[in-house]
Amino acid sequence: MSERRAVTKAIATRYARSDRAAKKQVLDELCATTGWHRDHARKALRLALVLRPVRPPAPRSPLYGEAVIEALRFCWAVQGTPCGRLLAAALPDLVPRLRRFKELQIDDATAAQLLRIAPATIDRRLKADRVKLDPRGRSHTKPGTLLKDSIPMRTWAEWDDAVPGFVEIDLVGHEGGNSRGEFCFTLDITDIATGWTETRSVRNKAQKWVFAAIKDATAAFPFPILGIDSDNGSEFINWELLTWCKQENLTFTRSRSGNKNDGAHVEQKNWHIVRQTVGYHRYDTAGRAGLAEPDLGASAAADESFRAAAKAPGEGPDRRENQQDLRPTRNSVSTRPGRYRHRLPGRAGTAAAGEQTPEPCSHPASDPGTKRRTPGADQRETGHQSPARYPGKTK
Structure with a gap:
């Protein structure tokens, strides 16, 4: 029957536009093909052009109340x-x-x-x-086309993440859902191999402030920076940053346009560190500029111990003369400094020098609801507290 209906529908338009002699020929062909009587075939040709309303299926009752x-x-x-x-x-x-x-x-x-x-x-x-969560704005990346041909592209599959020193950089905007006017940004720099992350707040996307923040953040890494990978924003694709990378012998690459997965490491830190700590509120004054940089209270002793551990194999200077000696393998970087470098406010600090870092556990004696209702440092200072993120009890 389905094949008969398909043949009828295919020739129904030709039958309706034909004269009497042509209709007779079309009707004979249809009867010979389907075996129908002429009266039934004539009725089927007329009904094939009539639009029938399709009723949606009855909705299934929800499984979960x-x-x-x-x-x-x-x-x-x-x-x-x-x-x-x-x-x-x-x-x-x-x-x-x-x-x-x-x-x-x-x-x-x-x-x-x-x-x-x-x-x-x-x-x-x-x-x-x-x-219904806090307002989220659109992307603020405006492509800089002047130097794109001078900077090679690198995809997510081309990174050698066993070598510390290659970092991804990105800017996180704090416009609070309103992109008008001037507002603060957070510069996020993440090492691909170790996960070590440095953040700096900038007052806007001007090349002057972004470049100064990049120099300050890269100088704080415990190992020499070997390469920088950015998106195609004009705050990164400019002559000043390109010239500085050439002077410092840094590999400068960029991701593909519209492919956030090329910068997957820094994008993950944008959520885990910046958004989870600072949130989606608007920061547009000088007093709030410092709040746009997550103050996660990393232990200075842990920083110095990791710097010493990274420098110990070569016993050379902090710059790149002996960078081949400062390349630990994936297994040798067992402390995973990026994991303890940044943490949410109010939690236990990173292990100081000589202390053992506790292994992750489920903490069966702790109440997760009480912890979530306790606002962090950023909420205490700004007064923001989202009810979706700090819930009360439910029955």
């Missing part, structure tokens, strides 16, 4: 509004702890459903709540 979604929304806020994949992986440990501390008062059936929910369902059911 409002009680499950309300509990899911609370867990999502406690974890810091992650994506569905990360939240689904954290629920088996988070839900029992919240119930133990009576932060999440649900029955066993609701808890069982909460643990079975899929990551795609989490993203779909929390889509409206994600829109």
Whole structure:
């Protein structure tokens, strides 16, 4: 029947536009092809051109009720509004702890459903709540086309991340959803091999301030900088930065236009360090410029110990004369300094020299709801406190 309907639909327009003799010939062809009677074939040709309304299928009843979604929304806020994949992986440990501390008062059936929910369902059911978060502006990258042909491109697959010293740089805007006027930016510089990250606040995207922040941040790294990779913004693609890289014998590359994955390392730090600490509020005054740089209180002793460890194999100067001796392998950089260099405000500091860094654990005796309701240093100073990120108890 489907083949007959397809043939009828294909010749219905020709049948309607033909004269009497041609219609007779078309009708004979259709009857010979389908085996229909002439009256039925004539009726089928007329109905083939009639538009029929298609009724949408009846919606399926939701599997998870409002009680499950309300509990899911609370867990999502406690974890810091992650994506569905990360939240689904954290629920088996988070839900029992919240119930133990009576932060999440649900029955066993609701808890069982909460643990079975899929990551795609989490993203779909929390889509409206994600829109209500703090305002987020559009990208501020304006391409600089003057020097793009002089700077080679490098993709995410071409990095040798076993060699410390190659960094990715990016700017994070703090416009608070309103891009008018002048507002502050945070310069984020991340080493690909070790994850070591330095941040500096700049008053705007002017080449003068961005270049000064780059020089100050790269000088604070515990190992020599070998290469810089940036996006195609005009704050990076300029003669001043290119000339400085040539003078310092630095490899200067850029990513492809519209491919944020080429700078995946610094993009991840933009969220984990800058956005999680500073947020999406607007910083547009001199007093707030310092708040745009995450004050994460890294231990000076840990910094000096790592600098000494990085310098020890070659016992040479800090610059690049003996840079081949300052290239530890991936296994030799066991402390992963970027992991402890930056942390959220209010948490325990990095291990000082001579202290052992504790191994990550689930901390079953701690209440995650209470920790999430405690505002950090940036919220205490600015007065901002998002209810989605610091929730109360739910029943």
